Amino acid sequence: MTTSAEPRSGRTTRWRPEMPAWSGPLLALPLIVMVAIFVVIPLVGMVIGSFGEGFDLSAYTEFLESAAQRKALLITFRDSLIVTALALVIGSVVAWNLRVTTSRVLRAVLWTAVAIPFLMGVVIKNYAMSIVLQANGILSRIWEALPFTEGKINLMYTPTAVVIGILYSLLPFGIMALVVAFNSIDPELVRAAESLGASRTRALLSVILPLGAPGILAAGALIFMLSIGFYVTPVMLGGADAPFLATLIQRQIFIMYDNQGASASGTILIVAAIVVLVAAVCVVGTRRLKRAMS
Amino acid sequence: MVTAQRRGRRFAQITAVGAFTVALLAGCAGGGSDTKPTEDGKLGGNVIVGGWGGRFTESTTKFLTDPFTKETGVTVQFVDAPGEQVARLAAMTKAGKIEWDAVDSLDPSNAFSAYVGGYAAKMPDDVRKRLEKYVPAEQLTDFGMTYSANAFVTGCNTSMVKACPTNPAEFFDLKNFPGDRAIIDRPFIALTYALEADGVKPDEMFPMDLDRAFAKLETIKDSVKVWYSAGDQMEQIVRDEQVAMGLLWSGRAYNVQDQGTDLQISWDGGIYEPGQWFVVEGAKNPDAAWALIESIAANPKGQAEWATAMSYGISNPEAFDYMDEKIASRLPDWPANFETSIVPDFTWYAENREEIEKRWTEFVSG
Numbered sequence: 072m073t074t075s076a077e078p079r080s081g082r083t084t085r086w087r088p089e090m091p092a093w094s095g096p097l098l099a100l101p102l103i104v105m106v107a108i109f110v111v112i113p114l115v116g117m118v119i120g121s122f123g124e125g126f127d128l129s130a131y132t133e134f135l136e137s138a139a140q141r142k143a144l145l146i147t148f149r150d151s152l153i154v155t156a157l158a159l160v161i162g163s164v165v166a167w168n169l170r171v172t173t174s175r176v177l178r179a180v181l182w183t184a185v186a187i188p189f190l191m192g193v194v195i196k197n198y199a200m201s202i203v204l205q206a207n208g209i210l211s212r213i214w215e216a217l218p219f220t221e222g223k224i225n226l227m228y229t230p231t232a233v234v235i236g237i238l239y240s241l242l243p244f245g246i247m248a249l250v251v252a253f254n255s256i257d258p259e260l261v262r263a264a265e266s267l268g269a270s271r272t273r274a275l276l277s278v279i280l281p282l283g284a285p286g287i288l289a290a291g292a293l294i295f296m297l298s299i300g301f302y303v304t305p306v307m308l309g310g311a312d313a314p315f316l317a318t319l320i321q322r323q324i325f326i327m328y329d330n331q332g333a334s335a336s337g338t339i340l341i342v343a344a345i346v347v348l349v350a351a352v353c354v355v356g357t358r359r360l361k362r363a364m365s
Numbered sequence: 366m367v368t369a370q371r372r373g374r375r376f377a378q379i380t381a382v383g384a385f386t387v388a389l390l391a392g393c394a395g396g397g398s399d400t401k402p403t404e405d406g407k408l409g410g411n412v413i414v415g416g417w418g419g420r421f422t423e424s425t426t427k428f429l430t431d432p433f434t435k436e437t438g439v440t441v442q443f444v445d446a447p448g449e450q451v452a453r454l455a456a457m458t459k460a461g462k463i464e465w466d467a468v469d470s471l472d473p474s475n476a477f478s479a480y481v482g483g484y485a486a487k488m489p490d491d492v493r494k495r496l497e498k499y500v501p502a503e504q505l506t507d508f509g510m511t512y513s514a515n516a517f518v519t520g521c522n523t524s525m526v527k528a529c530p531t532n533p534a535e536f537f538d539l540k541n542f543p544g545d546r547a548i549i550d551r552p553f554i555a556l557t558y559a560l561e562a563d564g565v566k567p568d569e570m571f572p573m574d575l576d577r578a579f580a581k582l583e584t585i586k587d588s589v590k591v592w593y594s595a596g597d598q599m600e601q602i603v604r605d606e607q608v609a610m611g612l613l614w615s616g617r618a619y620n621v622q623d624q625g626t627d628l629q630i631s632w633d634g635g636i637y638e639p640g641q642w643f644v645v646e647g648a649k650n651p652d653a654a655w656a657l658i659e660s661i662a663a664n665p666k667g668q669a670e671w672a673t674a675m676s677y678g679i680s681n682p683e684a685f686d687y688m689d690e691k692i693a694s695r696l697p698d699w700p701a702n703f704e705t706s707i708v709p710d711f712t713w714y715a716e717n718r719e720e721i722e723k724r725w726t727e728f729v730s731g
Contacts, residue, residue: 138731206605225607228591311550311592311729319726326722 114341121334130335140336143316144343150230150315151298152347154237158245158294159287161238166249167279171258189243197307200236201227204308228310236304241294248293252286253279288355292348299344316340408653411440415453415645416469418445421675425469428671433660439653443469451475454484454645463647466654470513470677474553476641477711478718480508486644492655499662500680503708504698509643510658514678516697516706517554517636520603520618521610524627530610533562533634537585544609546585547602550592552725553714554636555582558612561634561707571710575721579728592729603628612636615702616676619695635706637697640677672696 096103121130134140169181188196203209206225214224226232256279264274280287305315316336323333414430416422422443430441444464446453450471457463471479479485485508488496496505504511519536521529526544530536536546537559548555559581560570590608593599596617602608603621615635622628642661644654661668661680668679669687678698679685685693693699697706714721 137727139727139729142731201601205601206607227602227607306594311594314730319730322722322726327719329719 117334118338121331121338123331127331130329130331131339133332134335134339140316140319143314143319144339146230146313147299147316147340148343148347150234150237151295153234154241154298155291155295157234157238158242159249159291162242162245162249162290163283163287165242166246166253167275169246169250170253170256185243185246188239189247193240193303194307196240197236197304200232200239200304201308204232204235227308230309230313232308233305233313233315236308237298237301240301240304241297244297245290245294248290249283249286252283252290255286256282284355288351291351295347296344299340408437408439408656410650410653411442412466412650412653412657413442413444413464414467414469414657415446415450415465415471416443417447418443419447422469424671424674428667428674429661429664430657432664432667433657436660437653437656439656441657451479451482451484454479455482458484458647463645463649465645466648466650467642467644467657470640470642472515473639473641473709473711474551474714476509476643477715480506480643481712481715484646485509485641486646486648486651488644489655492659495659496662499665499683501682504639504680506639506641509641510662510680511639512642512661512678512680513640513675514697515638515640516615516632516678516702517549517558517612517638518615518618519610519631519634520613520621521629521631522603522606522608522627523629525606525609529629531629531631531633533558534564536610536612537562537581539585539588542610544588545590545607546588547591547593547599547608547611547613548589549599549612549614550594550729552721552728553709553711554638555612555725556721557636557707557709558634561636567707570707571713572717573713575724579724582728586728615695615697619676632702633705635697635702637703637706637708639708639711 122128123130165181165185169178172178172181191199201208204226205211206223206227208227211223211225214220215222226235260278260282261271261274264278265271269277299315300317301315302317302321305318309315320333320336323329323336416425422445426441426443434440450468454465454468457465468476468479468485476485488505488508493505496510500510519530519532521531521544523529526542528542530538530542535542548558556573556575556578557570559578560573561567563577563581565574565577591598591602593602593611596614599611599614600617600621603611603613603618604624604626606626613630615630615632618628618630622630642658644651644658648654663681665679665681665683666687668681668684672679672684673688673692676692676695678696680698682698682700685699694701697703
């Protein structure tokens, strides 16, 4: 029939190569609702709770007046920054090796080493660490057996033990984030730089590092944010005289029944963490971030 | 400082959290059998006990409550709530639905808080009279029967130091008794110990002179290498010689001694922690619950077997006759140990808990 070219209008909509604008938000709706229920509402509740009835700043002044809380905040940030720095250095080496290695054995060994602490329970991980670190532990015995050292070393209940414990827990997170970041970098760039006369170190530092900067920053942010909230490790491996803020928050809730004080401590912790992250972004430079992202 | 207004609100918040918890728990606890006593005044029904769970509840069931059930026909059901007994009681009271009739062996810091908070029933006079037949009067508090007592003692590793302190005063004497120390991360126990060392007599100790106690603790603070919080941790630091001496949990200290550490244990100035069996205020079956406590008091053989299994204190001194002397002489209630120990005023602690804990945090972590 000659009239068959007439479109069957009304029955089918015209196919469009792009999805309509509303489909994105709609598909993300379950996630948005979850985030609202489990993240936004509790956080807002915590901030409101920290002011008590009306606009009562007493919990904040109490926090600032308390030497213990100020010290705990400093310890939390100091240890978390050390953990972040160590995790990024060690993690970058491991992640870059995972990126470039052609050896299946090395890859398997590295992934296993990453996966084991990642999959272990928190208490088991820390208990294992306490066996390693205690005065009669493995580390101390090795130290004793070395020819150029003397006596035992005892790391348990010290800030060093806390840093080691948190590092052990968070290194897998760092490595996985870094592997993802490094996967977008062509390893051939190293060879290209070397062919132009750069040493291997120079090539890695001035070619790969800037390209990886956003990924490294993201991994660092992840590690830092996870680290400042640590509770079990400081309790099990650290001493009562150098607690993390999370430990004091626990005491505020369960021993002193001070929910307002605990909310204020939590708010201060989060605000301080955001300040640190913004500072980190400034150090890396927004321009470099934008360039690397695009 | 915390204002009274804030404190009130805080309490409301806790109870609100508690009420929510109870709403969750109500589902689990439902389906219990009839808990009312029978009509003719005879005991009957079911007694629900808030307990510690695990091996503790197993031993209590086997040696103390099963004989009671056999004798009276009243069944006893345990609900595990280790460490959160008071929080649960607060929640039940708030919700107006009391699920428990009694609480098993609650440590005094919590038990006296429960009493001060109004969650524990006052002991009726007739019950007290009957209990006094089996239990020494000083083992009965206004609301409960002291049972499962714990104690803190002065322990010292004789292979690590030349001179070992044998009492609180010597423990605080750094000049004559040098060495690294460990003290429990529990303010009320540590402060009591400090005042003992400072020469305060037990009958003059409460209300406590907190300034004096903290000042005394300050004198040895630098030598305290570990403020331990868990029993495991205490055993490990003593066994691995991380500290030479400490204010130690008695049962744990004997454990370490049995494992081969040259630990000297002194009961002079020991601190007695009276755990409490008590009946819950507003319980559905209080008569049977009191009868259960009386039955435990009147069962020295069961107590002896229980203490042998658990290494905690007993309430009926006759129980010592059924026990191995080695085990008996290690218990906080053993006359020689009890006589030289001090029983702190936990009611005073419960009333001043917040201030004590706040100052403690500043002292240890500040």
